[in-house]
Each structure stands twice: as C-alpha cells, then as structure tokens.
Amino acid sequence: MKEYFVKLYKYNEWANLRVLGALEKQRVTDEKALSLFSHLLSAQLLWLHRIKDLPPPDVQLWKTYPLERMRELVVEGAARWNEFIETTEQFDRTLKYKNYVGDYYENKVEHIMIHLVNHGTYHRGQIALQMRQKGYEPVNTDFITYDRVVTGQWKD
Secondary structure, eight states: OOHHHHHHHHHHHHHHHHHHHHHTTTTTOOHHHHHHHHHHHHHHHHHHHTTTTOOOSEEETTOOOOOOHHHHHHHHHHHHHHHHHHHHOSSSSSEEEOTTTSOOOEEEEEHHHHHHHHHHHHHHHHHHHHHTTTTTTOOOOOOOHHHHHHOOOOOO
C-alpha cells in the first residue's frame, strides 16, 4: 500500500508543478483557472491536517491565492504529504471528522488519499479547459505521461 501511495503522491506533486509552471510561464490571469488551482492546493493541506488531527492550516478552501503563494502551497503540500506517507503504516484506519460545513463523516484514510488525488486530477482538467478557452496553452498532466517521464520513455 505504501509503494502505491508514494507513486500516486509523487505523480500529484509532478502534475501540480506542471500546472503551476504553465500558469507562471504564461502569466495566466484568468480568475477561474487561478481559483480552481488555489482550491485544489488548499484542499490538499486541509485534508492532511484533518487526517493528522492538526489544527486547520492557514488556507481558505475557495480563496484565490497569488502565484507566489501557490508555489509555496505546492512545495509545502508535496513535502508534507510525502513525509506523511513515508512515516505512516496504517492507511486503512477510519477517520471520524466534520467537513468544512460541519457535517459528520467517517472514511478510511486510504480512501480519502485516493479521493484527494482524483480531486486534483478533476480540477487540473478544469484548469486545462479554462486555459484553452482563454487562449493559453494547458499542459499534459496525465498519469501515463508521468510514468513515461519517470521511466525515461517520454519523448518531448
């Protein structure tokens, strides 16, 4: 299970860095794309704090952050998630929590972790569509592309 999450969260880090790089390089100003990326990054930290039973991080779920702050969130989130995965043995434990509007839920940590990467993939797809509609060039963040890069098969 640990090996699976290591690969999944390394992919998530790679994909987030690619999107961030495209936003920075093209100086994207589209509010929707920036809002979605800010949301994705905030959610990743909020979930980690919830899983680790920490106080909420200093982020807001639907606040649009400047690119400099987004870079900090990408780097911090990846480092903290990768450290969590490396030091955790029990991914199948049940987490009891209240969501951001106060509703009570119980979910396995492993399911939350899978959800979180899927949530990121979903929003990165929305960002790509928004970028294309506004005249920017989105980047490929498919998992298979990541796997090709890691195994040296990627041909640019």
